[in-house]
Amino acid sequence: MGVSAVALAALLGWGIVVALDLVSGPQALLSRPLVAGTVAGLIAGDVEAGLRVGMLLELFALDVLPVGASRYPDYGPATVAAVAVVAGLPWQERLGLAILLALPLAFLGGVGMQWLRHANARAVQDRVAAVAAADRRAITALHYGGLLRDAGRGAALTALGLAIALPLRGVTLPARVPPLLLAAAVGSGLAAVVNGALRSTGWGARAKWLAAGLGLGAILAVASGAWR
Amino acid sequence: MKGELRALLRLYYVQAAWNYERMLGIGMGFAAGPLLEELRVADPSRHAEAVARSADFFNANPNLAGLALGALARAEHDRVPGSAVARLRTALSGPLGALGDRLFWAGVVPALSGLALAGVALGMGWRAALVLVLVYGVIRALTARWALATGWAEGMQVGAAIAKSWLPRSAERAGVVAGFCVGLAIPLVATWLLRGAGREPALMAPAVALAGLTLARLGGPHHTALRFGVGVLVLGLLAGVLGS
Numbered sequence: 001m002g003v004s005a006v007a008l009a010a011l012l013g014w015g016i017v018v019a020l021d022l023v024s025g026p027q028a029l030l031s032r033p034l035v036a037g038t039v040a041g042l043i044a045g046d047v048e049a050g051l052r053v054g055m056l057l058e059l060f061a062l063d064v065l066p067v068g069a070s071r072y073p074d075y076g077p078a079t080v081a082a083v084a085v086v087a088g089l090p091w092q093e094r095l096g097l098a099i100l101l102a103l104p105l106a107f108l109g110g111v112g113m114q115w116l117r118h119a120n121a122r123a124v125q126d127r128v129a130a131v132a133a134a135d136r137r138a139i140t141a142l143h144y145g146g147l148l149r150d151a152g153r154g155a156a157l158t159a160l161g162l163a164i165a166l167p168l169r170g171v172t173l174p175a176r177v178p179p180l181l182l183a184a185a186v187g188s189g190l191a192a193v194v195n196g197a198l199r200s201t202g203w204g205a206r207a208k209w210l211a212a213g214l215g216l217g218a219i220l221a222v223a224s225g226a227w228r
Numbered sequence: 229m230k231g232e233l234r235a236l237l238r239l240y241y242v243q244a245a246w247n248y249e250r251m252l253g254i255g256m257g258f259a260a261g262p263l264l265e266e267l268r269v270a271d272p273s274r275h276a277e278a279v280a281r282s283a284d285f286f287n288a289n290p291n292l293a294g295l296a297l298g299a300l301a302r303a304e305h306d307r308v309p310g311s312a313v314a315r316l317r318t319a320l321s322g323p324l325g326a327l328g329d330r331l332f333w334a335g336v337v338p339a340l341s342g343l344a345l346a347g348v349a350l351g352m353g354w355r356a357a358l359v360l361v362l363v364y365g366v367i368r369a370l371t372a373r374w375a376l377a378t379g380w381a382e383g384m385q386v387g388a389a390i391a392k393s394w395l396p397r398s399a400e401r402a403g404v405v406a407g408f409c410v411g412l413a414i415p416l417v418a419t420w421l422l423r424g425a426g427r428e429p430a431l432m433a434p435a436v437a438l439a440g441l442t443l444a445r446l447g448g449p450h451h452t453a454l455r456f457g458v459g460v461l462v463l464g465l466l467a468g469v470l471g472s
Binding site: 023024025026027028029030032034035038039041042047050051052054055056058059060061062063065066067068069073092096099100103104106107117118120121123124125131132133134136139140142143144145146147150173174175176177178179180181182183184185186187188189190191192193194195196197198200201206207209210211212213214215216217218220221224 | 240241242243244245246247248249250251254255257258261275276277278279280283287290291325329333334337338340341342344345346348349350351353354356357360361364365368403404405406407408409410411412413414415416417418419420421422424425426428429431432433434435436437438439440441443444445452453454456457458460461462463464465467468469471472
């Protein structure tokens with residue numbers, strides 16, 4: 001099963017929305033991999049692929065604190081592109097490959113974010129006199145200009161991701177590759193989420209709550225039969 | 229407060245022109261427009277000063293920026309001297325950034341994300357993602373409305389009002405809740421992702437996780453999870469191709 005042109009256009013549009021959501025707005029958690037992946041899966045006609053990609057990349061995103069001027073990966077468009085690798089295909093064979101595409105793309109998204117912030121600063125410098133003179137049109141123009149530049153960043157990132165994702169769907173992998181990639185992807189995702197949680201809680205009293213959550217999660221995993 | 233709804237809506241995009249020079253400044257200037265509108269007729273020269281000041285440097289967590297926006301707009305309406313308004317703006321930057329980051333980025337967001345991940349693993353499917361967005365949307369909308377209203381009501385006294393409010397306590401507790409919820413999700417997600425993947429990934433993934441965690445904890449800030457992930461995936465690809 002392929003990805004139709006309509007679905008590709010919709011994925012590109014969704015990639016722009018989630019790229020904007022990371023910082024520019026509305027910051028409604030649409031850029032979280034779980035949400036971005038689920039909707040991308042719905043668009044591509046394979047919700048389970050979207051959920052699997054989203055779940056796995058959400059583990060990496062939980063290691064990130066998107067604060068202030070720091071550079072952090074943009075997992076939204078990367079998730080959308082990764083779903084395009086897996087949709088309609090056996091996830092056991094494609095999920096690791098999709099994550100191999102998504103991680104560098106997320107890094108590139110972070111680099112693009114730095115470029116955007118410098119470009120916005122240059123735009124402000126160009127209109128600094130008008131802003132100082134209380135020209136509200138200049139403030140409005142700077143605001144929408146930033147939004148437009150970020151949309152362009154999202155479009156470029158998603159288009160690049162989809163352009164790589166589509167050929168990857170047709171690649172025949174040697175039999176040993178998919179299980180190794182899957183182990184690497186899940187293992188590094190788990191390392192990311194545990195590291196992020198430990199960094200937030202530290203080793204003091206808060207760590208007890210993390211341990212309690214881990215314990216309850218393990219019990220639920222056994223009780224629900226998810227481990228089988 | 230005239231222009232409240234328009235200011236609230238603009239706060240959702242307060243970071244659209246985020247830059248290294250003024251950070252949230254331009255977005256705050258854009259959001260302040262509707263709140264300063266009345267001044268334009270009542271006191272045009274003060275309005276011009278207020279508009280120019282509103283786009284100066286400012287930084288805060290976007291979810292709490294409304295506190296500053298309301299307080300600064302109220303101070304302009306109260307004809308507080310410009311130098312005092314500028315000092316308030318500077319004084320609010322640090323606390324609103326630290327409180328908001330702890331409450332939202334290190335608390336509410338990971339807590340809800342952890343619950344949503346657990347929800348998917350326990351069979352909620354796509355509904356878990358929908359609930360995540362809806363619950364966060366409600367929390368955020370209520371916080372934004374409270375922040376703008378409190379800032380406007382308190383004006384120059386907003387600092388004291390923040391200290392007495394629910395914010396500092398909630399920021400402290402949110403991290404604990406987040407730790408529990410993320411902890412809850414980890415075993416569920418691990419088993420859900422590896423179920424049906426075959427014996428080899430199920431055996432190898434924990435070893436990879438342990439290696440990645442050790443490197444992240446001991447290797448310093450450059451050993452990020454993302455870099456480790458790319459490295460180990462490339463190694464896996466090479467090993468798979470060469471071993472076939």
